[in-house]
Amino acid sequence: MASTKAQLCILLIVSLMLFAPSTVRSQSSDCVFAGDCKTKADCAAPCSKLGHSPTAVLCVPYPPETSLHCCCLVA
Numbered sequence: 001m002a003s004t005k006a007q008l009c010i011l012l013i014v015s016l017m018l019f020a021p022s023t024v025r026s027q028s029s030d031c032v033f034a035g036d037c038k039t040k041a042d043c044a045a046p047c048s049k050l051g052h053s054p055t056a057v058l059c060v061p062y063p064p065e066t067s068l069h070c071c072c073l074v075a
Helices: 002-029 040-049
Strands: 031-036 057-061 068-073
Touching: 031 040, 040 057, 040 068
Parallel strands: none
Antiparallel strands: 031 068, 057 068
C-alpha cells in the first residue's frame, strides 16, 4: 500500500513538471508585456497605449526577474 502511494505521488510530481512549462508558454504567447506593475489596475494605461483593452489585463511575475509585469491579454 505504501509503495502504491509513493508511485502515485511520483507520477503526480512528474506530470506537474511536464505540464507546468507548457502552461507558462501558452500564457506568455497570449500576452503582450507592457511594463512593470504592482496591481492589475496599474496595467490599464500601458495596455491602452499599445492599443489593447484596458480591462483584459493581468499583473504577473515574468521569470527570470522577480518583479511583476503587465500582461495585456490578446485573443
